Amino acid sequence: MLLSELAGLTRGGFAGGPYRWHGYDTIQNRMKQMQDEMQRLVSGLTERPATAREFPAINLWTNEEEVLVTAELPGVNAEDLDITVVGRTLTLKGTRGTTEEAKDDECCHRRECRYGNFARAIELPYEVDGQKVGAKLEKGVLTVTLPRAEADKPKKITISAN
Amino acid sequence: MADTLDVKEAETYNGTEHTRAVKVYTPAVDIVEKTNEIVVTADMPGVDDKTIDITLEKNVLTIYGKVDLDVPEKYRASYVEYGIGDYRRSFTLSEEVDRQRIEATVKNGVLKLVLPKAEAAKTKKIEVRAA
Numbered sequence: 205m206l207l208s209e210l211a212g213l214t215r216g217g218f219a220g221g222p223y224r225w226h227g228y229d230t231i232q233n234r235m236k237q238m239q240d241e242m243q244r245l246v247s248g249l250t251e252r253p254a255t256a257r258e259f260p261a262i263n264l265w266t267n268e269e270e271v272l273v274t275a276e277l278p279g280v281n282a283e284d285l286d287i288t289v290v291g292r293t294l295t296l297k298g299t300r301g302t303t304e305e306a307k308d309d310e311c312c313h314r315r316e317c318r319y320g321n322f323a324r325a326i327e328l329p330y331e332v333d334g335q336k337v338g339a340k341l342e343k344g345v346l347t348v349t350l351p352r353a354e355a356d357k358p359k360k361i362t363i364s365a366n
Numbered sequence: 367m368a369d370t371l372d373v374k375e376a377e378t379y380n381g382t383e384h385t386r387a388v389k390v391y392t393p394a395v396d397i398v399e400k401t402n403e404i405v406v407t408a409d410m411p412g413v414d415d416k417t418i419d420i421t422l423e424k425n426v427l428t429i430y431g432k433v434d435l436d437v438p439e440k441y442r443a444s445y446v447e448y449g450i451g452d453y454r455r456s457f458t459l460s461e462e463v464d465r466q467r468i469e470a471t472v473k474n475g476v477l478k479l480v481l482p483k484a485e486a487a488k489t490k491k492i493e494v495r496a497a
Contacts, residue, residue, distance in 0.1 A: 233445065240447060261448035265441035272438055276448055278409040278475040310401065316394035317409050317476075329444065344411035344475020 259322050260296065260346075268358065271328050271350040278344035279317070285341065287348060289334045294348065297323045331356040388435065389451030393477075404463070404481040410453045411475035412436075418477060420470055428456045429477065462486075 265272035273294060277285070285298040302319045332350040339348045396407040410418070413431035421428045431453035437443075464484040471478050 237446060258447070262445075263443065263447060264445035265438050266444045267441050270441075272441055276411040276475075278411045280474060311399050313397035313399060314395050317396045317407055318394075341474075343414050344409075 258324065259318050260324060262296075262324070262326060264326070266329055269352055271330070271332060271352070273326060273346075273348045273350065275346040275348075276344065277341065277346050279319075280341070280344070280346075282341045285346070287337075287339055289332060289337055289350065292328045292331055294326045294328055294350065295323065296326070296346070297321075388433075389449055390454050391449070391451050392455050393429070393431070393453045395455065402483055404483070406457070406477075406479040406481065408453075408455065408477040408479075409475070410472075410477055412450070413453065413472065413475055413477070415472045418470075418472055420479070422459075422465060422468070425459045425461070426456055427459050427479075427481075428454065429479075430454050431477070 260275040260277050262273055262275045265274070275296060277298070277300075280298055280300050284300070285296070288295045288297075299321045300319050328350065331353040333353045336351045337348065339346065341347075393408040393410045395409075396405075398405045398407075408429060410429075410431040412433040417432040417434075419430040419432070421430070433450060433452055435450055437450070459481070462483050464482045467482045469480040
């Protein structure tokens with residue numbers, strides 16, 4: 205528990221700074237992945253979930269044409285979620301209301317789920333077409349599809365023979 | 367490095383192994399004890415009413431959520447923060463819970479379990495009279 209919390213604290217806690225794109229295989233990226241993997245392993249061993257992770261946790265999928273960002277947003281309603289794209293930065297902002305509160309004579313045995321406001325900025329690997337961005341929220345999982353801007357797509361250059 | 371998610375090894379849980387080669391995660395829970403009931407809230411993104419399994423054996427309540435390994439095709443995982451896998455967590459119940467009236471609902475990937483207290487276990491307030 206302590207280990208995962210410590211690891212979480214060094215990463216900025218609840219409203220973390222923007223995730224910066226460092227390219228595919230930089231040392232930082234690998235280190236972060238290893239750190240996350242360790243955190244997951246440790247939390248699995250002690251049977252306690254990681255409590256101080258950045259929220260929401262995201263995964264980023266890419267190919268030449270599109271970026272796909274998925275985020276775990278349990279308990280968040282679509283109307284309480286705000287998604288914006290400016291340049292190469294995707295921002296997820298929203299709120300999750302509490303379901304059960306302990307009143308005076310009641311007691312709270314566990315408090316592990318996150319509630320309240322959250323905001324997270326993610327730097328994308330390339331420029332995207334803001335008009336064509338699509339998002340869906342299903343079973344507490346958000347999927348944002350961001351097509352690459354036409355101007356930013358790689359151009360194939362043909363060599364003309366004399 | 368993490369090119370695909372489906373190459374992860376299945377982890378063992380309490381000595382028993384799974385037949386499905388998926389990781390099993392422990393969902394975050396809230397447990398609130400009210401006067402008449404105990405409310406358990408579990409964050410299980412990716413799970414709906416059809417893929418959740420709740421069992422009560424003797425006095426152990428087990429929540430199991432199955433998540434489809436929905437790895438997008440034709441993409442490579444460039445940055446991974448959370449893994450995709452099933453959820454499992456067990457709790458030991460006291461005799462105080464009325465097993466017949468346990469209710470469970472799932473909304474937006476959040477499971478809500480209401481465990482009503484048995485009549486005998488409800489707290490009785492004892493009035494103190496001034497003599």
